Structures are given as C-alpha cells and as structure tokens.
Amino acid sequence: MSSKVKTPDFSQFPDANGHFGPYGGRFVSETLIHALDELSAGYERLRKDPEFQAEFDHDLAHYVGRPSPLYYAKRWSEEVGGARIFLKREDLNHTGAHKVNNTIGQALLAKYMGKKHVIAETGAGQHGVASATVAARLGMSCKVFMGEDDIHRQALNVYRMKLLGAEVISVKSGSRTLKDAMNEAMRYWVTNVDDTFYIIGTAAGPHPYPMLVRDFQSVIGREAREQCLAQNGRLPDALVACVGGGSNAIGLFHPFLNDEDVAMYGVEAGGHGVETGEHAAPLNDGIPGILHGNRTYLMQDEAGQIIETHSVSAGLDYPGVGPEHSWLKDMGRVNYVAINDDEALAAFRKLTLVEGIMPALESAHAVAYGEKLAKTMSPEQCIVVNLSGRGDKDIHTVATLDGIGIE
Amino acid sequence: MSRLAALFTSLETAGRKALVPYIVAGDPQPGVTVGLMHELVRQGADIIELGIPFSDPMAEGPVIQLAHERALAHKVSLSMAIAMVAEFRQTDSKTAVVLMGYANPIERMGYKVFAERAAAAGVDGLLTVDMPPEEAHELSEILKAAGIDNIFLLAPTTDIARIEKIAALASGYLYCVALKGVTGAGHLDIGAVTELLAKIKAHTNLPVTVGFGIKDGASAAALAPLCAGVVVGSALIERMVNADRSQPEGEWLQSVGALIGEMREAIDA
Incomplete structure (x- = not known):
C-alpha cells in the first residue's frame, strides 16, 4: 500500500494558516482569533527555545517515565502465526496513557506564556485526569468540562480529578458528551481568555492545536523508530494505532511519514458495525465538514448537523477526527479501517490472557486490527501496535457487559 | 444598491439607528417563525437576523443554545430557514433579512447552491460565525456574485490590521461583538465599546452594529448613539420563552415583540 504516490515532505505541514491540504484551518468566531494568534506566536517561539525543550524532555523522562518500552509480544505473535508484533507501551506512562505527553507540553506552554489557569475538555476522563495531574504539579488551577452523561458513566475518573484539585464542570447542553464539553470549554475560554490556557486533548480543533498536539505526541514515533532500529536493525513494515481524535496515532505515524516503505493503519471505532451507522468512524463513513474549528471528516446528517456516535470505548466516541488524518486518508498515505465493539472486546480479553497486558478499550481496537494484519504477513516482517493506554479504567465496563456487578 | 446598503443610507439620512432582533428559525416551533418576523417588523425592527439551527453552536450562551436545541427538535434545517424567508418576503419586501449561523450546514448544502437558493428567497446577507476572513474567500466570491x-x-x-482585512471582504454592515464572551453575557462595558467603535470607524466606512449583552431599552439607548444599529438576541428569546403560550397566537406574538417596541422607543427618544 505504501509508496504508490509521490508524496510531499510531511514535516513541512501544516502551512502558515494551519491547513493540511483542504483540511484543518481555523474556523472559529472572531472572538477567539486573538487567543489563537497568541498561542501560535508563543508556540513558535518556544518550540525553538532550548530551555523549554530541555524542560519538556526532562519532564517526559522523570515525571512520565519515558522512553516507554517497545515490547516484542512473542507469545501473542507466535499464536497469531504471522508478523512479529511489537507493542509500544504508552500504557506504562504516568496516568496510564499517551495523553500525558501532550498535557505536559501544553501546561509548560501555559507556564511560559504566563497563564495561571488551565481548562480542558474530557470524554472518558483520561485527558481530564492528565490535565488535572499536570496542573497539580505546576500549581495551576484546573477546570475540566465534561458532559453530564459522561460524568455519570465515569464516576471514578471524576473523583480522581477532584482528588487532584480540579473542578469538574458538568455540561448539560447538546448530547451531553465529549463534543459538547469541547463547545463549553471554548465558550469559557472566550470569556476568560486573558489568564486562561485551554489544553485540548486531541490533535483536532483550530490551528495551532492539531500541530502542537502532534508535535508533543511525536515522541511516541521518534522513540519507536529508534527502538525498532536498535532491536531489529530496520524499520517496521507497518504501524497500527487507534483513531478517535487521533493524537496517539499521529504521534506514532508522523516521524515515519516520509519512510515510504512503512505502511500505516489507523483504526476507527466501528461500534455496532460501520454498515449499521452506529459507530464513530468518520474516516470510514463520514463526510468532510466544519466542527470545533477545523475542516475534517465528520459524522453528520444531510442537513449538516453533527450526529451522535457510538463506541464501547468512550475515548473513541467522537464525531470528528484530527485534520491531518483526513489529509493522509485522501492521499492514501495511511489506511483507515474500523474494528467493531465485539472485536475490540475480544482483543481486550486476548491480550490480557496471552501477554498479561490489559489494554484500554481504545487501544484494544488497534490490538484487534494488529492481529488481523499480522496474520496476512510473514514472521520476517514486524509491525508496531500502539498500546496507547492501560485497561484498568475499563474493567467496570467489561464487567457490566459480562453481567457482573462491581462496586 | 443592496437592500442593506439602501437601508443604512436612508437611516443615516433620517438620523435613525437600525434595530436588529435575532431569533432562531423554528424556535420554539417552525410554524411561528414567519409570524414572529412580521410582528418584530411591526414593533420597529429594521433588519431581522434569522439564526440557522446548528447542533454545536460554539459561540452562543445558554439562552441561544437552547433556542437551537428547540428548533432542532423539530428538525429545522438551513433549507427550512431559507423557505421561511421566502414566505416572509411574500408580504414584506422592505425589511432586510440576514441569515446567521455556523459554517457546516452551508458547507454541506454547497456554497453555490446555498447562494442561489438564498438569493431567490430574498435573503440579504449572511453572517457565518465560525468563518473568519482567512477561510472566507471562496464563500465571499460566491455570495458577491x-x-x-x-x-x-x-x-x-480584533487589531487594526484585522479590522482592515475584514472590512475589505465585508459588505452590508459589520457586527461588533461588545464583550469578551458568548451571546447573552452580562458584563457590557460602555466605555470599552466606545473605544472599540472609534478604532473600527477609523478604518472602515461600513455601518457598524453592536450586539452581545444588549438586554433592554436602556442598554440599547446607551449604545445606539455610538453605532449604526443595535442587535438583541438572548433577551428577546428569553422574553419568548417566558411568554405565556396558552394565550391566543396573536397576543403571544405581540407580548414577545413588545420588547422590540420598547427598544425602538428608547432608541428613537
């Protein structure tokens, strides 16, 4: 699938206005433009500042625990009987997922820009917890916007955020889920823009967010590249990562985009099956449009209204996707596939039993596709599956599906 | 000359200010919108901003968010909003009508199709909240045509360089957001607005209306001398929500529209 088109130098995107081809950009009310200009200017200055980069690298090493291992899942690979499968262990990061790479970066940005308060949106609560964590460490106040329905579904994470000193704000508008939490965080930001930094949790939103989230998450791919060369003496044949907003995927993919022989697979949430319409797979079954400040593939109806999504995994339950993924899809550089709820749950159980590693339900989508892909390849080949988070947070969901009540 | 340009010229000649109510198409139900538009005109509206319902109205405060939700509960779409304008135009060729909304429904319909249908229905202007000038060139060309x-x-x-950039693309009028916040917020600062308007007027000859935070006759009258017109949205929708729906339709419309009558009187006094 790789090297079929003459591709551009991916490291040069987005352009100055935040465009990845026709996608991305800055589709926000004039009231937010100044704040985004200020953020762009701050980031442009700091991304080249050795002091800022050194502090970021230091925190990744000593607070997050990087580099995360690239682990050869030998038993699982042999059972599958195809390519050798390596797991990039983002689940071993502090707070249990890749999210913290980005919140460390953005909170440092806030500190260097002199902002005293941070806000964040969250769906399942992982990004909220990662934001509350770094805010606690830097002594900043933190407000986390969360849909009312999600607050009920994720009581444990809500309590975690409160223990970390964050204020969790219940969002009662719209569908009362992640997309509405993002709307409400934007509204709060417009009103409190002078002293508040908005930490967006995924590689979406208005420019410069898709770029800066990608840059902070690219540590995943840079490490995986070095580790693969060190362990195997060559680059992997394929990369696999789950895609909701797509921050863990773009973080893994981006440092490999110019390596034409590395195939890439972004795995969306197929929910009850893409053919049923009840899913969260805009790159498989959506149409480009404008939401949350960027042009990208969206789940929308014929009138242009955003429609509700479904996935067993709360972290993938989002109607849009980062704009760089939309561009990579159209270019054919990355293949976007879907794994449905049942396949992801089976992969959750399998990896737990075979390797003693319990993946987050989000990551289980990548695990499931990784297995399918490995079967079509030979043992001389190797693939890297991004294990973006650990599954402890999902035990309750899985137990409920099993009909077991855990309190 | 466009209906909006003609309107502002004649208002200026008469020494009057434009009164611009905002309602959401189909709120609280599709059947009342055209009647409400006529009532607003009877009470003194010069321009009607008709909101296009959207699932994710990011710049709106709680009152207008709920208005969008009520309209969407009746599946009111951009097509239906355009049809409402066409119906309104059957008996009113004088009042200007501006559609105000978010980019995605327009993008989904297609810019060309939208522009043709809106023009045929008698729509005078479009305000796309989430389409700043950097992203608006294609749509601007099509609307102009x-x-x-x-x-x-x-x-x-908005700094001076942007004011000039925006004014170069804009026509009809400019809508000045009076405060840092969402629609319906309560912290209007007349001193700051005065400064802002002076800055804007130094860089463009387009008429400037002011909105966000105007609630009643007093706030409208305080702002009107500074600009070409005042916009009222949340306060009008709040009046509508609180009006007794059990009274006959005509009385209900009148009790909602009365806010515009009060503001008209206060501005003209």
Whole structure:
C-alpha cells in the first residue's frame, strides 16, 4: 500500500494558516482569533527555545517515565502465526496513557506564556485526569468540562480529578458528551481568555492545536523508530494505532511519514458495525465538514448537523477526527479501517490472557486490527501496535457487559 | 444598491439607528417563525437576523443554545430557514433579512447552491460565525456574485490590521461583538465599546452594529448613539420563552415583540 504516490515532505505541514491540504484551518468566531494568534506566536517561539525543550524532555523522562518500552509480544505473535508484533507501551506512562505527553507540553506552554489557569475538555476522563495531574504539579488551577452523561458513566475518573484539585464542570447542553464539553470549554475560554490556557486533548480543533498536539505526541514515533532500529536493525513494515481524535496515532505515524516503505493503519471505532451507522468512524463513513474549528471528516446528517456516535470505548466516541488524518486518508498515505465493539472486546480479553497486558478499550481496537494484519504477513516482517493506554479504567465496563456487578 | 446598503443610507439620512432582533428559525416551533418576523417588523425592527439551527453552536450562551436545541427538535434545517424567508418576503419586501449561523450546514448544502437558493428567497446577507476572513474567500466570491452581503464579526480583541482585512471582504454592515464572551453575557462595558467603535470607524466606512449583552431599552439607548444599529438576541428569546403560550397566537406574538417596541422607543427618544 505504501509508496504508490509521490508524496510531499510531511514535516513541512501544516502551512502558515494551519491547513493540511483542504483540511484543518481555523474556523472559529472572531472572538477567539486573538487567543489563537497568541498561542501560535508563543508556540513558535518556544518550540525553538532550548530551555523549554530541555524542560519538556526532562519532564517526559522523570515525571512520565519515558522512553516507554517497545515490547516484542512473542507469545501473542507466535499464536497469531504471522508478523512479529511489537507493542509500544504508552500504557506504562504516568496516568496510564499517551495523553500525558501532550498535557505536559501544553501546561509548560501555559507556564511560559504566563497563564495561571488551565481548562480542558474530557470524554472518558483520561485527558481530564492528565490535565488535572499536570496542573497539580505546576500549581495551576484546573477546570475540566465534561458532559453530564459522561460524568455519570465515569464516576471514578471524576473523583480522581477532584482528588487532584480540579473542578469538574458538568455540561448539560447538546448530547451531553465529549463534543459538547469541547463547545463549553471554548465558550469559557472566550470569556476568560486573558489568564486562561485551554489544553485540548486531541490533535483536532483550530490551528495551532492539531500541530502542537502532534508535535508533543511525536515522541511516541521518534522513540519507536529508534527502538525498532536498535532491536531489529530496520524499520517496521507497518504501524497500527487507534483513531478517535487521533493524537496517539499521529504521534506514532508522523516521524515515519516520509519512510515510504512503512505502511500505516489507523483504526476507527466501528461500534455496532460501520454498515449499521452506529459507530464513530468518520474516516470510514463520514463526510468532510466544519466542527470545533477545523475542516475534517465528520459524522453528520444531510442537513449538516453533527450526529451522535457510538463506541464501547468512550475515548473513541467522537464525531470528528484530527485534520491531518483526513489529509493522509485522501492521499492514501495511511489506511483507515474500523474494528467493531465485539472485536475490540475480544482483543481486550486476548491480550490480557496471552501477554498479561490489559489494554484500554481504545487501544484494544488497534490490538484487534494488529492481529488481523499480522496474520496476512510473514514472521520476517514486524509491525508496531500502539498500546496507547492501560485497561484498568475499563474493567467496570467489561464487567457490566459480562453481567457482573462491581462496586 | 443592496437592500442593506439602501437601508443604512436612508437611516443615516433620517438620523435613525437600525434595530436588529435575532431569533432562531423554528424556535420554539417552525410554524411561528414567519409570524414572529412580521410582528418584530411591526414593533420597529429594521433588519431581522434569522439564526440557522446548528447542533454545536460554539459561540452562543445558554439562552441561544437552547433556542437551537428547540428548533432542532423539530428538525429545522438551513433549507427550512431559507423557505421561511421566502414566505416572509411574500408580504414584506422592505425589511432586510440576514441569515446567521455556523459554517457546516452551508458547507454541506454547497456554497453555490446555498447562494442561489438564498438569493431567490430574498435573503440579504449572511453572517457565518465560525468563518473568519482567512477561510472566507471562496464563500465571499460566491455570495458577491449572488448579490448577498457578507457580514463579519469584529471583537474587542480584533487589531487594526484585522479590522482592515475584514472590512475589505465585508459588505452590508459589520457586527461588533461588545464583550469578551458568548451571546447573552452580562458584563457590557460602555466605555470599552466606545473605544472599540472609534478604532473600527477609523478604518472602515461600513455601518457598524453592536450586539452581545444588549438586554433592554436602556442598554440599547446607551449604545445606539455610538453605532449604526443595535442587535438583541438572548433577551428577546428569553422574553419568548417566558411568554405565556396558552394565550391566543396573536397576543403571544405581540407580548414577545413588545420588547422590540420598547427598544425602538428608547432608541428613537
């Protein structure tokens, strides 16, 4: 699938206005433009500042625990009987997922820009917890916007955020889920823009967010590249990562985009099956449009209204996707596939039993596709599956599906 | 000359200010919108901003968010909003009508199709909240060709370079957001607005209306001398929500529209 088109130098995107081809950009009310200009200017200055980069690298090493291992899942690979499968262990990061790479970066940005308060949106609560964590460490106040329905579904994470000193704000508008939490965080930001930094949790939103989230998450791919060369003496044949907003995927993919022989697979949430319409797979079954400040593939109806999504995994339950993924899809550089709820749950159980590693339900989508892909390849080949988070947070969901009540 | 340009010229000659109510198409139900538009005109509206319902109205405060939700509960779409304008135009060819909304429904319909249908229905202008000038070139060209004015927002944080950039693309009028916040917020600062308007007027000859935070006759009358017109949205919708729906339709419309009558009187006094 790789090297079929003459591709551009991916490291040069987005352009100055935040465009990845026709996608991305800055589709926000004039009231937010100044704040985004200020953020762009701050980031442009700091991304080249050795002091800022050194502090970021230091925190990744000593607070997050990087580099995360690239682990050869030998038993699982042999059972599958195809390519050798390596797991990039983002689940071993502090707070249990890749999210913290980005919140460390953005909170440092806030500190260097002199902002005293941070806000964040969250769906399942992982990004909220990662934001509350770094805010606690830097002594900043933190407000986390969360849909009312999600607050009920994720009581444990809500309590975690409160223990970390964050204020969790219940969002009662719209569908009362992640997309509405993002709307409400934007509204709060417009009103409190002078002293508040908005930490967006995924590689979406208005420019410069898709770029800066990608840059902070690219540590995943840079490490995986070095580790693969060190362990195997060559680059992997394929990369696999789950895609909701797509921050863990773009973080893994981006440092490999110019390596034409590395195939890439972004795995969306197929929910009850893409053919049923009840899913969260805009790159498989959506149409480009404008939401949350960027042009990208969206789940929308014929009138242009955003429609509700479904996935067993709360972290993938989002109607849009980062704009760089939309561009990579159209270019054919990355293949976007879907794994449905049942396949992801089976992969959750399998990896737990075979390797003693319990993946987050989000990551289980990548695990499931990784297995399918490995079967079509030979043992001389190797693939890297991004294990973006650990599954402890999902035990309750899985137990409920099993009909077991855990309190 | 466009209906909006003609309106502002004649208002200026008469020494009057434009009164611009905002309602959401189909709120609280599709059947009342055209009647409400006529009532607003009877009470003194010069321009009606008709909101296009959207699932994710990011710049709106709680009152207008709920208005969008009520309209969406009746599946009111951009097509239906355009049809409401066409119906309104059957008996009113004088009042200007501006559609105000978010980019995605327009993008989904297609810019060309939208412009043709809106122009045919008698729409005078479009304000796309989440389409700043950097992203608006294609749509601007198409609207211009269709004779629809393209109206942009200016914010307290908009600098002079942007004011000039926006004014170069805009026509009809400019909509100045009076405060850092969402629609219906309560912290209007007349001193800051005065400064902002002076800055804007130094860089464009387009008429400037002011909105966000105007609640009643007093706040409208305080702002009107500073600008070409005042916009009222949340306060009007709140009046509508609180009006007794059990009374006969005509009385209900009148009790809602009365806010515009009060504001008209206060501005003209």
